Amino acid sequence: MLAYLECHTTSYQYYQKLRRLTNPAFPDSVPNRYAELHRVKRQWQNVKEIIEFGFAHNGKQPGEGDLAYFCAGCPQPGINLPEDWKDDPEKWKYHRSYCGDGCFSQVHQEPLTEENDIWLKSGEGFMTEKTRYAEHLASAEERKDPITCHEHRALKDRSKIHKGCDVTGICSVACMRHGAFVPTAQVDMQKGERQINMDYATTKAWSYGDLTEAEFLIWGYDVNCQYQPHHKERVEASEYLAFPDGLEDKIYYAIGTWHVHGHKNECYPRHATSFIKGAGVKSAEILEARWSELNHAAPSLRYMTLAHRAEMLDALLNDMNWKTMVNLPGYISKSYHKAHEEREDAQEEFEKLDSTTSDEQRTKWASQEAQAHANRLHDVKAMDIYLSKLEGAPPRAKLELKRMEQEQNAGNNVGLTAWIVEGIEIQQQQLRIQDEIAHNPNPTTVQDIKVAKMKERLIKRFENLMNTAEYQFPDVDFTELVYRPSPWSKGKKSESDDAVITRHVPLPSQVYSSPLMPRAYRDAKDTEIILRMGEANDALQAIRTEIGYKSYVYRAQIRPYKGKNRRTRGWDNIKRSDRELKFHQKAYTNALAALRILGASAEVLAQYKDITKEDLRTVTAVSEPNARGQSKEKLAWFWSLDVAGDSDGSEHLEELYRISWLRAKSRKERWEEECVLLKSEMGWTINYYKHKSTEWTQLALGSESYKQHLAFAQSELWRFLHDRAKSEFDLYLRPGIFG
Ligand SMILES: [Zn+2]
Ligand SMILES: [Zn+2]
Structure with a gap:
């Protein structure tokens, strides 16, 4: 075995x-x-x-879940908690936290003939009992809720459906703090990751063990902003689903620390564990690492009968939990060392900010904070106070729409905005084609055809643009305009066959202005300024997204894998991402150049700075979340860009300050909680081992003599673990040293 x-x-x-x-x-x-x-x-x-x-x-x-180890470090009444735990003034410590994820490597091939196998297991281990689960799946209908958040790109390729497979992966739930799989709560998926799968897994996980007296529950899942809104409805509509008694209104829906950066801005305060009181500091991403270890077993599991597969998965998960359990003391004390340092650092940082805060500000912000946390369980939007009130940069589409409406209302220059947008898009398309050519120095026929088709489409768009121009500006003779050098020609003369990529686009920003120009055309400048701002905003947004993605790739696809293949895929993604970054940087630079040529106001220009290579670094907070000093990392200017711009400087600063204060306070509190939690976990772990040891001694005493030696041996094993944990934690639990 x-x-x-x-x-x-x-x-x-x-x-x-x-x-x-x-x-x-x-x-x-x-x-x-x-x-x-x-x-x-x-x-x-x-x-x-x-x-x-x-x-x-x-x-x-x-019975269900009885042939499986869970976790020694999670609080479990009747197992590892002191008798009087309910009277503890710090009762928040006794909450439970879980995280869930879909693992797509554990597929199962549909057999050619019907399986005729004996099931030795029916939910006693980690894999859920199959009959009831099948009934749930048959009765449940997957809701088609509109996607409310731009989920991370990396999430999308997970929902691939494997050909010929009757199981396409496993929906898995583990304890968030230690990564121990929850017995009975691992369920097979049939068609990508569906809510109906995870609903069942959460129901099973939360009904394992006694949670009735817990203060609250934290549920980490990387699509929680989508999962939460109708969760209650789904549970109430089904006889197979349930919340733990008394906890249905006390569930915090968290999103993993790294995944949340791929979400909308609002998702960060609403779902990041950093803003959940009592959560301590845990990333909620532990499952990915667990499964990547188990994925080595995937090929062997793929062709087993389903009955055998369930037994082997039970054995594998139990083995993982056993290793986790044995290594827990080392893990907790290591975490404590770090937490102790981080707590001091966070306290210092907060005090620095707090010392320059006025009493009035402090009172105001603290009450905002208290209110948000009081309301968040009923309305997660309450947490939006952690976001800057100043609106972020509006995308081009928004500005475009506004400008078009203005044109239509005024009955003046109707169609101008659309025409300029087309001009800007043509320029971007020129850049795309250049990029395509540059990245395939020795193109294949297929690539040649692709480029040829792109050029053909561009020629047609140019034709249309020039045709519309005649209506839009009847007084302009476009052949008379004196063009500035094309931004894409890089100083060299354009070759005739690439003419379309360097051809001048007759936008006001691309020609030398002359007082002889008709007014309508000169007026177009103002519209172009607005749209170029939109273009710059879009490019910056794309750059931020791309940097976020790249940071994510480093974390998920490069750092964890020493094996070659996986790593290569990671580097391919980085290369692709770098190429995208370069593209958007060029688009941004072009928009900025146009803004300068068009004579945009100083206020406008002050919002857009040049982007240096340094600015395009990955965000260490994402790529190396555990790297030291990341809280002090200085982010590039465009991460805090406020294009609303009309707020006065002091308001902007105060708003930034408010956000920093609130966030620093959260950070300080999370690390303080983390220290409390880790210390408690030391005690719980010791208690757990002791409980096990006592249990076996009692079994030994109540057994016939031939069974006794095994029971005593088990008792000894747990006693040994107990003693070792006790000496490991002694230093921390003794008063004074790590106070
Ligand atoms: Zn645990
Ligand atoms: Zn989201």
Whole structure:
């Protein structure tokens, strides 16, 4: 069995090995006893679990989740909490936190003939009981809620449907703080990651163990902004779903610290764990790492019968949880060291800000904060106070619409905005084609055809633009205009066949202005300024998104993988991202140049600075979330751009200051909580081991003599873990040193 857990050796491979060891020259001459071995292995595994969890001693039948280890560090009444825990003034500590994620590597191939296998398990381990789950799936209907948030690009390619598979992955739930899988709460997916799968997984996870007295529950899931709004409705509509008693209105829906950066701005304060009181500091992203470890077993699981697969997944997850459990003391004390430092740092930083805050400001902000946290469970929008009130830069589409409406209302220059937009887009398309050519120095025929088609479309757009120009500016002779050098010609003469890519676009910003120009055309300048601002805003937004994405790639696809293939994919994504960044940077530079030529006002120009290479770095907070000093990282100017611009300087500063104060306070509080939580977890872990040890001693004393030695051995094992944890934590739990 260890050969499977550690090396993912299947029974077949194992038996082949035995045959070769038996007769190295003629392994085929050794009788084939694979079927027998396989059967014995499965039964042996099953019997072993029954013994390991005490059911050979206690005379009971294992029920749901009974043949699985959960977590030693999570608070569980009746197992690892002191008797009087309900009277603890810091009762918030006893909340529970979970996170969930879809894992798409654990697929299962649909067999060619119908499976005829015996199920040894029905929900006693980690995989959920299949009959009830199937009933739920049959009765539930996946809602088609509109997507309310631009989810991260990386999320999209997860929902691929595998051909010929009856299982396309696993919806998995684990404890957020330690990453221990929750028994009974791992469910198979059939068509990508659907809410109906996760609904069942959450129901099972939250009903495991006694949560009734918990203060609140934190649920981390990277699409929670989409998952939360109708969760209650879905649960209430189904007889298969439920909330833990008394907790349905006390659930915080969190989004992982890294994923949340790929969401809308609002999602950050509404869902990041950084703003959940009592959450401590946990990323809610622990599952990805867990599954990436387990993915090595995916090929072996793919072709097993579903019954066998469930047994093996149970064994693998249990083995992971066991390792987590054994390593927990080291993990907690390491975390404590870090938390202790971070807490001091965060306190210092907050005090620095707070010391320059006026009493009036402090009172005002603190009451805003209190109100937001009081209301957030009913209305998560309350958390928007953590966002700047100053509006962010409006995208071009918004400005375009506004300008068009103005034109139509005034009955003047109707069509001008559309015409300029087309001109700007043509310029962008020229840049696209250049980019396409530059990145394929030795193009294939297919790439050649692609470029040719792009050029053809561009020629047609030029024709249309010139035709409309005649209506729009009847007095302008476009052949008479003196053009500035094309921004894309880079000083060299345009070659004739690439003429379309460097051809001049007759926008006001592209020609030398002359007093002889007709008024209508000169007036177009103002409209172009507005639209160029929009273009610049869009480019900056694209740059921010791209930098965010790149930071994400570093974190998810480069740092965790030492293996070559995965890493190569990561670097490919980085390359693609760099190319996009360059594209948007060029588009931005062009928009900025146009704004300067058009004589945009000083206020407008003050909002747009040049972008340096340095500005395009990844955000360490995302790419290396654990890197030290990231809280002090200085972000490029465009991360805090306020294009609303008409607010006066002091208002802007105060707003920035308010946000910094609120966020620094959250950071300080989270680290303070983290220290409290870690210290509590030290105690809970010790208690858990002790509980296990006592349990086995009692089983031993109540058993026939031939069963006793095993029970005593188990008791000793847990006692050993207990003693080791106690000495590990001694330093921290002794008063004074780490106060
Ligand atoms: Zn835990
Ligand atoms: Zn979101």
